[in-house]
Amino acid sequence: MKSGESLKRYLSAVAILLVLCGLPAWAQTAAPASAAPAAAAPPPAPGPAMDVPLNVKAAQPPSTDDLAKGDPGGTKTGTVNDVVPADATKGVTLADAVNQAGQNRVAINFVWTLVTGFLVMFMQAGFAIVETGLCRAKNANHTMMMNFMVYGFGLFAYWVCGFALQMGGVAPSGTLGGAYPLNHEYALPLLGKTWGLFGMHGFFLSGASYDVAVMVLFLFQMVFMDTALTIVTGAAAERWKYAAFAISSVFLGAITYPVFANWAWGGGWLSQLGANFNLGHGYCDFAGSGVVHAVGGMTALAVSMIVGPRIGKYTRNGTPNAMPGHDIVIVLTGCFILAFGWFGFNPGSTLAASGNGALRIGSIAVNTMLAGCTGSFGALLYMWMRYGKPDASMTGNGLLAGLVAITAPSGFVSTVGSVIIGFVAGLLVCVSVELVERVLKVDDPVGAISVHGTNGLWGVISVGLFADGTSNYGGSWNGVAGSVTGLFYGGGAGQLVAQFIGVGTLLGFVFALSYMGNWVIDIIVGQRSSAADELEGLDIPEMGALCYPEFVLKPDAFGSGSVKAA
């Protein structure tokens, strides 16, 4: 009996304990919202209500009568009157004002990116007349038509797949409001790291990519890609079969350019060398000395080697003959157009004019200006001292070389750095033109390999030397906190190594892929026009019309023509 009572007492005690311990636990599990908050965390201070109408009169907006009197000083236009409320019956709320501020920032960045993209698009005209002016008159129509249609071929290929391969995994792009549909990068796990290889979203700009931010990014990136394509037409001018040019341009715009651009700008493995292997901030190429110009220059070298030199360029013992262009006026006018367009190329590469350190656009524009200037100084001095005359076409190429070289470092260097980079580029382009023509015996009628290839690589390397550690684009670059700093500014050699790996990739991957692609095109359709067509000039055989029909083409020493007035 006793044992039965004690058992009852024991069970009762256990039941009471279970109830005492279990009830609060059950209560918290069943209804967490009603549970009291932990005593340690004080409740957050209540912020201003976002949906309460604001007292807009306190902002003293001008009345309709005031505005009707006109606003010559610009002090009454653009006030709280211009904030659009979500609910007109309620009036302007704090939420309306905050949303308007966010949209204004993205709108400024959209307009900036679009307008600078329009400037870059106009560079096509500059390239077209520079290249045509440096060619002989009998090939002027052909050269212009290559430059004209490279825009269309490149654009179409880029819309089909190039953009997706390049930028399909780049999201989020903070300055343009996210571009969130571009969120899938194909990455390969290797050596214990993931190596981003190409993007997977954005083909045909369809599906979720039908997005305003994606469209802005597409336009800006497309005109950059087309700049790379138009470099090749200059190096292979006067003997490149038009059909081969068309296929080669599509290949470059659809595959070669986008893949390298993804590695540098689309979140690919080159940009992650800093985060993955502690090499500075990874490969840094602000506006594309490597991505745009060196890719074009490497492809130009590959195509020039495959098509071979023009008839008459070299004597039988390999001595080069000068084959001057037919119009130096349009060459130098084209250089000015390109220098103007470069103000879109480099400052536009911030993809922003508001927030994330984007006000550095002023410094970037001045760096661009100075490097172009000292590039022309360098080339002019070299030619004057070596040949006794300030050669016009090489001075123009010096300007372009300075601009090409400052493209990668423009966002990271000071004005002193940009002056040095530009001057070295001006000297380098002259030395490189002589090396390519006399030692390598590669015929490049416009100097594209030296201007864009050699100086594109120099621009990439110069980031690792001259980056001064003062840039701050949202506090980090390529996922590494802090500013890009080169060897000369105490940043160590890590950044320089990343840049060298970029150079190695341009030589080892971009050149090899371009060479193989164009070799296959050569085997299937043939890259070079016939000797008879070349001697006649490609205008009639390839295009069916002369560029200058009212002029007589007089045969010269190479069986080719120079223009004389009829």
Next chain:
Amino acid sequence: MKNLLYIRKTLYDEKEIPVKLIGVLLVVVGWLLPILTLTAVQSTGARLFLSLLGIAISLAGILGVLNKAHLKDAVWKKA
């Protein structure tokens, strides 16, 4: 058919195909050398050396092998 004949003729004319393939291989090896050693080599100095060596190998492939192969049957030597 005309295209196929053209392809056969082009390949027949290409006497330097093996040399060109070796040139391309050299170019690619120069690129891969510094990348594949990134995990094994931690020292920045060694990485700098390897990246410069890779560039030198690629340049040798482009200028020393490929370009020479193209110059062998250059148009100005036939004139």
